[in-house]
Amino acid sequence: MTFAGRWEIESQEGYDEFCKVVGIPADVIEKGRDYKAVTEVTQNGDEFTWTQVYPTIKVTNKFTIGKESEMESLGGKKFKATVNLEGGKMTVNFPNYTQTNEISGGKLIETCKAGSVVLRKVSKKI
Template identity: 30%
Template sequence: MADFAAGKWTLVDTTGFDEYMKAVGVGMVMRKMAAAIKPTQIVEVEGDRWTIKTLTTLKNTEIAFVLGEEFEEVTGDGRKLKTTVTLEGQKLIQTQVGEVDSILTREWDGDTMIMTLKAKDAVCTRTYKRAV
């Protein structure tokens, strides 16, 4: 059981988010709105089945998946992707295949979750803290 990941996580710091959003094709207006938001992620784990809810004042999204099984994902900005998620230790790797491929990695260390988003040459790092 991935107890280390389960819980509520609040964004506390971000770098390179605008560059990442540009790389995946998000327009300027949506990028400006998204940059101003501090999302909360709720991670639920039951065996190999995971649910990640991303809550914002703009739009809420949810993905539910079984580790290693491909599923269709629609991102908050409307991109339709084929996604597969794997777990390596305390690192969740979300591989998204679509018009622009990207890899989202969530790595946990105690009460901190570091999320790294990569597409083309853009790399974004988002730091979350466990909410109490």
């Protein structure tokens, strides 16, 4: 299974509520609400470069599956985390939420959970 490629958001559910819960400023939420964010992924075995491009933010994280890496959240917070891959699902714990990524039906599905609040993004390959 490969995550590699360029992916553009087709749909998202729970965007506003999730962004508020994780502390993203209202003006940034507004700019990003209908923006078709692009995720660029390069993969070499277990090594990944994962870049997300939004209107006011571009975040790139480089990591190796199963090894602790220096990461950055969309809010600009730096932290250390280990990305795991099990059953085709990639999971990482950010400081105030958990993100799971998977490929399903040729789409990149990103599910972010902060407590009971869920953001689900579906992206198509471009």
